[in-house]
Amino acid sequence: MSKLQKSAWVxxxxxxxxxxxxxxxxxxxxLLNAKGIDHIFVFLIVGSxxxxxxxxxxxxxxxxxxxxxxxxxxxxxxxxxAACTLTVFLSCVCIIPFFVLSGQSVIKVYYLPLILFSTLxxxxxxxxxAILIQxxxxxxxx
Amino acid sequence: xxxxxxxxxxxxxLMPLSVAIGxxxxxxxxxxxxxxxxxxxxFSLFAVWTGLFWLWVLLQQKMRxxxxxxxxERDEIIHKKAAxxxxxxxxxYFVTACVVPWWIVGPRGTISSNILPIILVGGIIAFSIVxxxxxxxxxxxxxxxxxxxxxxxxxxxxxxKG
Numbered sequence: 001m002s003k004l005q006k007s008a009w010v011x012x013x014x015x016x017x018x019x020x021x022x023x024x025x026x027x028x029x030x031l032l033n034a035k036g037i038d039h040i041f042v043f044l045i046v047g048s049x050x051x052x053x054x055x056x057x058x059x060x061x062x063x064x065x066x067x068x069x070x071x072x073x074x075x076x077x078x079x080x081x082a083a084c085t086l087t088v089f090l091s092c093v094c095i096i097p098f099f100v101l102s103g104q105s106v107i108k109v110y111y112l113p114l115i116l117f118s119t120l121x122x123x124x125x126x127x128x129x130a131i132l133i134q135x136x137x138x139x140x141x142x
Numbered sequence: 143x144x145x146x147x148x149x150x151x152x153x154x155x156l157m158p159l160s161v162a163i164g165x166x167x168x169x170x171x172x173x174x175x176x177x178x179x180x181x182x183x184x185f186s187l188f189a190v191w192t193g194l195f196w197l198w199v200l201l202q203q204k205m206r207x208x209x210x211x212x213x214x215e216r217d218e219i220i221h222k223k224a225a226x227x228x229x230x231x232x233x234x235y236f237v238t239a240c241v242v243p244w245w246i247v248g249p250r251g252t253i254s255s256n257i258l259p260i261i262l263v264g265g266i267i268a269f270s271i272v273x274x275x276x277x278x279x280x281x282x283x284x285x286x287x288x289x290x291x292x293x294x295x296x297x298x299x300x301x302x303k304g
Binding site: 029030035083095097099105107108110116 | 169172173174229236237239240241242243244245246247248249250251252253254255256257258259261262265
């Protein structure tokens with residue numbers, strides 16, 4: 001298994017775990033009926049610290065650093081595909097309910113974090129799967 | 143100001159304005175008159191029109207290739223970085239747009255369904271603004287550094303004599 005395939009598996013597993021933890025955390029907050037500006041600040045602080053930690057970790061031990069030209073090309077193609085999927089998925093998820101329900105109706109607000117998690121998961125899933133499929137296709141070709 | 147900077151400046155104003163006007167009009171129409179086949183078709187046309195903006199960039203790139211080389215390695219790196227910064231900016235916007243209403247209204251609250259297309263249109267606007275600004279800022283930085291480099295080279299004539 002190449003470095004690229006390993007990183008794809010790691011990303012796929014990590015994003016799945018993050019999505020599950022996020023859904024559980026939001027369900028817990030739903031049950032607690034957490035509301036207010038204070039929670040936004042807590043969320044922003046936690047989010048910023050997590051983002052900073054991930055950035056520092058990836059900066060030091062980035063798996064993409066040791067890729068060869070072929071792997072970089074595969075990674076690039078997969079990234080493009082993930083970005084396209086993200087755009088199409090987000091458009092469908094936002095537009096279809098809007099047209100089905102009409103503009104004057106209301107939706108439950110927990111639909112928004114659900115959109116966020118599903119988009120995050122779909123984007124990373126497509127990215128990792130595209131890498132793994134491309135690698136296996138190239139291995140078959142020899 | 144080179145061609146890329148001019149384009150970035152144009153995109154910075156043109157894209158958000160057109161998307162905001164087009165998207166806002168359609169959201170308003172659906173809100174006032176309700177959804178119908180005509181609205182759906184209009185929205186599809188709007189989506190195609192927005193998609194044509196990307197096609198315009200590709201066409202320009204092809205035309206540029208045919209004419210002469212004005213897009214060097216440095217420009218390519220700047221554009222790549224700007225696209226990546228735009229992507230990160232969209233994610234930050236998207237997280238904020240999804241989580242902040244949740245906190246304000248409360249998890250068991252409800253919100254107008256108009257928020258969905260507004261989030262989408264806002265995402266397109268956020269991407270174009272962040273990307274254009276990133277291009278302009280990177281060019282201004284690289285312009286300053288190259289100017290400084292030129293000044294350093296010209297201010298030390300004895301260095302070239304060895």
